[in-house]
Amino acid sequence: MSGKAADWLGKAIASYEWMAAVTLVVVAFVFLPKFLKSGIYTIPEFLEYRYNTFARTIMAISTLIILVGVPTASVTHYRPAEGTVEHLPLADEVEDFRLVSLDTGTDRPGLKKSTYNIRRAECEQLVNLCQQQFDIHCLADVKDVALYDQICSVFGKEHPHLVKRLRYIFEAQQRFDVLVAAWRAGDIRTVGNIFRQDGYGLRDDYEISGPELESMCDLAREVDGVLGERMLGGRDKGASGAIVLASAVADLQAAIDRGYPTRQPRYKDKYSIHVCNLVDGITSFDGLTSAC
Numbered sequence: 001m002s003g004k005a006a007d008w009l010g011k012a013i014a015s016y017e018w019m020a021a022v023t024l025v026v027v028a029f030v031f032l033p034k035f036l037k038s039g040i041y042t043i044p045e046f047l048e049y050r051y052n053t054f055a056r057t058i059m060a061i062s063t064l065i066i067l068v069g070v071p072t073a074s075v076t077h078y079r080p081a082e083g084t085v086e087h088l089p090l091a092d093e094v095e096d097f098r099l100v101s102l103d104t105g106t107d108r109p110g111l112k113k114s115t116y117n118i119r120r121a122e123c124e125q126l127v128n129l130c131q132q133q134f135d136i137h138c139l140a141d142v143k144d145v146a147l148y149d150q151i152c153s154v155f156g157k158e159h160p161h162l163v164k165r166l167r168y169i170f171e172a173q174q175r176f177d178v179l180v181a182a183w184r185a186g187d188i189r190t191v192g193n194i195f196r197q198d199g200y201g202l203r204d205d206y207e208i209s210g211p212e213l214e215s216m217c218d219l220a221r222e223v224d225g226v227l228g229e230r231m232l233g234g235r236d237k238g239a240s241g242a243i244v245l246a247s248a249v250a251d252l253q254a255a256i257d258r259g260y261p262t263r264q265p266r267y268k269d270k271y272s273i274h275v276c277n278l279v280d281g282i283t284s285f286d287g288l289t290s291a292c
Contacts, residue, residue, distance in 0.1 A: 039114070043059060044056040044057075044059045044060040044063075047059050048108065048238075053103050053108065053238055053239055054101070054103060054272065054274060056238075057101040057103065057232065057238075057239050057241075057274065058101070058274070058276070060232070061099050061101065061241070061276050062276070089184075090183060090184075090186065091183075091184060091185055091186025092186070093186050094186035094188055095186075095188050095189070095245060096245065096246040096247075097188050097192075097227065097243060097244060097245050097246060097278070098243075098244050098245075098246055098249050098275050098276060098277060098278070099241065099242075099243060099244075099275075099276040099278070100220075100241065100242045100243075100244050100249065100252060100273065100274070100275050100276070101232070101239050101240075101241055101273070101274040101275075101276065102216040102220065102229075102239055102240040102241065102242060102256060102271075102273060103238075103239045103271055103272040103273070103274065104212035104213060104215075104216060104237065104238065104239060104240070104264070104267060104270075104271055105212075105264075105267035105269075105270025105271040105272070106210075106212050106237040106238065106267060106270075107237065108237040108238045115207070115208045116208060119165060119206060119207075119208060122161065122162055122165050123138075123139050123162075123165050123166075123169070125162060126139065126151075126155065126159065126162040126163075126165065126166060127139060129155060129159070129162075130151055130155075133154065134147065134150070134151065139165070139166050139169045139170075140169060140173065142166060142169070142170055143170075143173060148166070148170050151163070151166060152166070152167075164204075164205045164206070164207070165205065165206060167201075167205045168201040168202065168205035168206040171197075171201055171205075172198060172201060175194050175197060175198065178190065178194060179191060179194045182194070188227060188243065189227050191227070191228070191243065192226075192227025192228030192243040193227065193228055194228070195227070195228030195229070195230055195241075195243055196221070196227075196228035196229060196230065198230055199217060199228070199229060199230025199231060200230075202230060202231055203231070208231070209231040210231075210237060211264070212237065212264050212267060213231035213232075213237070213238070213239075213240045214231070214240075215259075215260060215263040215264050216229070216239075216240035216256065216260065217229045217230065217231065217240050217242075219255050219256055219259045219260060219263075220240070220242045220244075220252060220255070220256070222255065223244075223248060223251050223252045223255050224248060224251070225244060225245040225247055225248020225251065225252075226242050226243075226244050226245075226248060226252055227242075227243045227244065227245065228242065228243045229241065229242040229243070249275055252273075253273050253275075256271070256273055
């Protein structure tokens with residue numbers, strides 16, 4: 001925007017920059033301390049704090065779809081393994097599927113009191129230990145198998161829980177390129193399987209899931225046509241999510257309605273299921289832009 005202001009648009013764009021400067025100062029000194037004190041770090045978290053888990057989940061899922069799948073040159077996608085940004089549209093030919101939010105009905109007090117904060121501290125602890133012997137600045141820097149095996153060998157016996165956190169991050173990065181290729185090819189079954197494998201890693205290695213979230217996942221996993229499922233909520237509460245063939249949505253809803261109240265009777269009147277349909281993103285109409 002600064003470049004546009006220096007170009008022919010001038011003050012029409014420059015005014016946005018001046019307004020942003022004032023707004024950011026107000027946010028930094030007035031609103032941000034309140035957000036941080038409440039454990040709010042993202043827009044979806046604020047929506048849950050202000051409204052409910054459903055609002056958070058819809059915002060998170062819709063943003064994921066827009067960032068990854070909307071076919072427009074102005075939308076980009078971050079590739080953490082390479083540190084690059086690129087557009088990543090979903091293939092034209094793909095099985096009809098849905099994203100389903102499985103709200104456990106639990107209350108989520110925010111990230112400040114969450115297991116996420118504990119896990120982040122553990123990751124930082126392992127980084128500090130590694131920096132005495134290895135040239136890394138964060139666990140995401142561990143990209144090749146040889147370095148991963150060395151770290152596991154050095155710290156595995158003394159700090160097994162820290163190595164488990166590294167295992168999740170390392171394997172998640174390994175899965176990422178496969179996920180990208182599958183998404184591009186429209187192979188939603190592989191995408192769903194990676195989604196499921198990531199859920200196993202969050203549960204077993206990163207250890208941030210909870211009984212209500214896993215009840216939802218276990219029930220979803222038993223339904224034919226559910227391609228993948230995993231926890232989404234933080235502090236072991238919130239919602240799980242599933243990638244489901246459109247033809248299996250009704251079966252998934254029936255399985256949850258049958259099984260979840262029995263497994264988690266405390267939340268039998270509080271849980272809910274939300275189905276997100278995929279729609280076309282931004283479309284360019286031939287001749288319309290040239291006419292303008």
